[in-house]
Amino acid sequence: MDLTTAEENYLKAIYHLSDGGKKSVSTNDIAAEMNTKAASVSDMLRKLGEKEVIEYRKYYGLQITETGKRHALQTIRKHRLWEVFLVEKLNFAWDEVHEVAEQLEHIHSTLLIQRLDSYLNYPKFDPHGDPIPDEFGDVRSRPRVQLNEMDIDQTGQIVAVKDSSAAFLRYLDKVGAYIGARIKVLDKVEFDGSLEILVDQKKTLFMSKDVAGNILVLQS
Amino acid sequence: MDLTTAEENYLKAIYHLSDGGKKSVSTNDIAAEMNTKAASVSDMLRKLGEKEVIEYRKYYGLQITETGKRHALQTIRKHRLWEVFLVEKLNFAWDEVHEVAEQLEHIHSTLLIQRLDSYLNYPKFDPHGDPIPDEFGDVRSRPRVQLNEMDIDQTGQIVAVKDSSAAFLRYLDKVGAYIGARIKVLDKVEFDGSLEILVDQKKTLFMSKDVAGNILVLQS
DNA sequence: TTTCGAAATTAGGCATGTCTAAATAAATGA
DNA sequence: TCATTTATTTAGACATGCCTAATTTCGAAA
Structure with missing residues (x-):
């Protein structure tokens, strides 16, 4: 059962909106996410139901099937691998890659993705810090470490703070180390454990x- | 005037069958090449005529326009660059690449192809020995200028160096001004002609x- | 519990790109 | 030259994927 590009995009949106099948998703939510109209979504949900990647009962809602999850994770895997390629090999900035990766993720070739994965050295995270599912759809648990425990040259993305006092957050904001910022440890001073961060x-x-x-x- | 994937494929077939616009091509030839029926070809020729990539007079024949040649060459360029990538970087065999390159050639991103070309070191031939059209058959080719001759706010892409000594290349690499880098002149010091570059x-x-x-x- | 409004679906239309079958133009040869 | 064959185009269908407008369903408020 092959999916068209449009079907893959809808399925991916449904997967994300439902948080991997956990939450329920409305027709209007999908329409907003896909920049289409609710009528188009209804049409597509019927088709996705016929292809058995979702279980769809009209007016009641939908649920991604296991097959559907596999498909969605495969598309997400391709998208994120291409993002790594664009940033690491072709020197794209991490905020320039999305549009191109949206196109590349629909290239059909199992061999291509296997080889790309190998070529990139089996990365576990994309340039935005999002995890890359493996070829079986498994997502690695996200290892959060304290920044002071990282070694020189390691990279990652700031995902949370322990002390969320206003003063501390103000400080982070001032120096540009906001939640979501990608960082790299440039240097560590052994004497006092202070760090130089990019x-x-x-x-x-x-x-x-x-x-x-x-x-x-x-970490990534 | 953008072309759809189907239109790009027809145009490429016409370009090849006509040997770059030299020979005449029949509707049936195109149908055979594209694995479609003559009726579908007639339809498509009308559309390609409307988009002015061919000059089409029904029952008489067709001729590729200059615009059409540019488009076709651009598609061929993309196809062959991707083939080089698949063989040299992803270890595809030369006879495994065609199907995947057929898909990749329709990805739309000028930056992507510029960077890919640079990453592959500006190859002149694909793995089959077919020549790769350069970037400047397509849009109006712009002259290469020395960076010191550019004015403030002008932008462009580094495409070559005059002095390719190891020391100079090491320096460029160190400061991040590699071949393919996109640059902008931020400021110029009149006194000594030095520049500030983004x-x-x-x-x-x-x-x-x-x-x-x-x-x-x-320059761009 | 009944009604009313929001959400969702259906109906019908349009563009792309394909097909088969029918019609028409061009080419060929007696 | 004119009839016949061949090439090409048009006509009309169908699938995908989108739209607007009309309709249906559900659920929340009275």
């Missing part, structure tokens, strides 16, 4: 071990 | 007039 491939900043200990990073 | 919308760097004189830029 933020978003642009700014470098120094922080004490105490500050770094309050920042949780998703 | 590289890939991220890093700024200063360089002397002498260094800039060794860098060739394709």
Whole structure:
């Protein structure tokens, strides 16, 4: 059962909106996400139901089937692998890759994706810090570490803070180390455990071990 | 005037069958090449005529326009660059690449193809030995200028260096001004002709007039 | 519990790109 | 030259994927 590009895009949107099949999704939600109208969505839901990637009962709602999840995760896997390729090999900025990856994710070739994965050295995360499902659709649990525990040259994305006092958040905002920022450890001072950090491939900043200990990073 | 994937495929077939516009092509020839029926071809020829990539008079024949040739060559260029990528980087065998390249050639992104070309080191032939059209048969080819001759706010892409000594290349690599990098002139010092350059919308760097004189830029 | 409004679906239309069958133009040869 | 064959085009269908407008269903408020 092959899916068209449009069907793959709808399925991916449904997967994301439902948080992997956990939450329920409305026709209007999907229409908003896909920039289409509710009528088009109803049409598509019928087709996706016939192809058995969702279970669809009109007016009641839908549920992704196991087959559907596999398909969606496969598309997400391709999208994120291409993003890694674009950033690491073709020097795209991490915010330039989405549109192109949206096209590349619909190329059909199992061999291509296997080889690309190998060529990129089996990356576990894309340039935005999102995990890349393996070829069986399994997603690796996201290892959050304290920034002060990272080694030189390791990279990641700031995903949370331990101390969320206003003062601390103000400080982070001021230095540009917001939630979501991608960071790289440039240097570590052994003496006091302070760090030199590259933020978003642009700014470098120094922080004490105490500050770094309050920042949780998703390693990539 | 954008072409659909189907239109690009017809145009490419016409270009090949006509040997670049030299020979005449019949509706049946095209139908055979495309694995479709003559009726479908007639339909498509009308559309391609309306989009002015061919000059079409029914029952008489067709001729590719200059615009059409440009489009066809661009598609062929993309196809062959992807073939080089698949063989050289992903270890595809030369006879495994065609089907995948048929899909990849329809990805729309000028930046992607520029970067891919650079990444592959500007190959002149694909794995089958067919020549790869260069970027400038397609749109109006722009002259390469020395970086030191550009004015403030002008943009372009580094395409070559005059001095290719190892030391100079090491320097370029160190500052991030690799072949393929997109640059913008932020400032020029009149006194000594040195420049402030924005590289890939991220890093700024200063360089002397002498260094800039060794860098060739394709203006955009 | 009944009604009313929001959400969802159906009806019908349009564009693309394909097909088969019918019609028409061009080419060929007696 | 004119009839016949061949090439090509048109006519009309169908599938996909989108739209607007009309209709149906559900659920929440009275």
